[in-house]
Amino acid sequence: MKKIKKRDQEYIKQNNLKMILDIIKDKRSISRAEMVKMTNMSPTSVSRIVGSLIDLGLVKETEASSSGVGRKAILLDLDLESVMTIGVYINKHIINVGIVNFGGEILYQDKIKLNSKDIYPEAIISKACSIIKQTIKDSKIDCSKIIGIGVSLPGIIDSKKGTVIFSASLSWENVNIAKAIENKLNIKTIVDNDVKLEALAESLYGVGKNSGKTALVNFGRGVGSALIIDGEIFRGVTNIAGEIGHITIDPNGILCECGRRGCLQTFIVEDNLIEEANKVKEIVDIKEIFEASHNGENWAVSILERAVTYMCITINNIVCMYNPDTIVLSGSLIEAYPEILKAVEEKCKTLIWSPLRGTFKILYSKLKSESDIIGPATLALDTFLSLDI
Ligand SMILES: [Zn+2]
Known part of the structure; x- marks a missing residue:
């Protein structure tokens, strides 16, 4: 019994340390008093935990803040070079x-x-x-x-x-x-x-910083997605959650790299768009589809419109499944052709199931390759x- 009790105490101690460290990480300049308010812990407990983090070298005291009256509060921040x-x-x-x-x-x-x-x-x-x-x-x-x-x-x-x-x-x-x-x-x-x-990087340091439930969708060589709930990656049982590119859309559709037919990503990815284009005009680069679309060539306009429709279907499926507050779009297709983003936003206005419209923001990846x-x-x-x- 004694052993279990000791382990429990150790667990609580570690959790409290992590919680206080996460707050400092998030706020990057916070006083002990503010942390007492945020955590409902006693001032003694907060001071003891902060002391442990300072002993570990992870947190340091910085300049005192002044609100104009009274004693200046000492602020805490991460020691950025500690680890x-x-x-x-x-x-x-x-x-x-x-x-x-x-x-x-x-x-x-x-x-x-x-x-x-x-x-x-x-x-x-x-x-x-x-x-x-x-x-x-x-x-x-x-x-x-x-x-x-x-x-x-x-x-x-x-x-x-x-x-x-x-x-x-x-x-x-x-x-x-x-x-x-x-x-x-x-x-x-x-x-x-x-x-x-x-998705983890965007939710902690990028456009998803203020979001509690972020879904990221990447449109590029494949179509992938990931969900971050309160800073944690949602993995599923075997870490495959989010492989939305391989949802079956058309069982008789064209072959996907996974060996099955008509996966969602076959309607969106660059290689498939180029293959589709070659039925009408010999091209080797996705750039040529965008150029032709700018020149009003019907085949190119049609290919891109269909890709945008399937991107919106992807977003609709994700918001129906998970009801996130933020959708972050990223990937080479979006990065190279920002006009896609505008087209997706426009089409989503009608394509998203009505109870979900207005429940989430569509944002563009801030960190990009970083x-x-x-x-x-x-x-x-x-x-x-x-x-x-
Ligand atoms: Zn597939």
């Missing part, structure tokens, strides 16, 4: 690496382009490790402050085991990338799906930061 993590993003074209501080800011970053020969996991992991090592060296940051590495890549990921179960775009199956990097660099490593981590680094770095921070005292 750092590394965010790594891998797709078949590029490896991006960045060192991120405790406040989610990228301090130093680098990237390498991959060529078509770099298809084997061993080759890509080896390149990733080299660039991580080089980035740490170039940044001249004290290595002991780096507490972990987060890796983001497209695919189905078992985040607990550190394994890429399947990545269509990288052609990987069952690759334990976390263990491979840990063994090479001796730094704790975690891996997760790129869209989930992009989220590829900030997302995995944040996951590494959440996973590896120790609050043991």
Whole structure:
């Protein structure tokens, strides 16, 4: 019994530490008195917990604030340089690496382009490790402050085991990338799906900062989505929640990269739009569809209108399922052609089921490619930061 009681106390202590740290992380300048009001904890408890966080080196006292009358309150903030993590993003074209501080800011970053020969996991992991090592060296940051590495890549990921179960775009199956990097660099490593981590970054540091329930939809090479509820990624049982691109729209439709027919993403992704266009005109680049559409060519206008309709259907399905307060749109298609965003907003006015109209905002990703680094770095921070005292 005694043991259980001790464990319970330890659990409560850790939870309180985390709660106070999260408040400081969110507010970035707050007095002990304000925290007492926010948490309903006693001033003694708040002071004790803040003391522990200062002892851990994670929080520091900053300039006193003055409201004009009375005693000045001492404010608390994160010690930004106390701990750092590394965010790594891998797709078949590029490896991006960045060192991120405790406040989610990228301090130093680098990237390498991959060529078509770099298809084997061993080759890509080896390149990733080299660039991580080089980035740490170039940044001249004290290595002991780096507490972990987060890796983001497209695919189905078992985040607990550190394994890429399947990545269509990288052609990987069952690759334990976390263990491979840990063994090479001796730094704790975690891996997760790129869209989930992009959503995490946007919800904590980007346009979703004031949202409690953020859904991010990425329209690019595929169609993916992720839901963040109160700062936590909604994963489902096997971390596959959000793979909306593979919802069946037409069982007799065209083949999808997943091997089935008529998935939602076949109506939206660049490769399929180009394939559709080639029925009328020989083109190789999505740019040509937009140019033709600007010139009023019917086939191009029709292709883009249909893509926009299916984007709105995607958004409608997500808001019907999850009723979020914010939809963040991102991805190469939206980033390269901002006019798509306007068209989607316009069409959503009529296409969204009426009880849901006006219940959510549609916002455009603020962090863009930075989220590829900030997302995995944040996951590494959440996973590896120790609050043991
Ligand atoms: Zn599919």
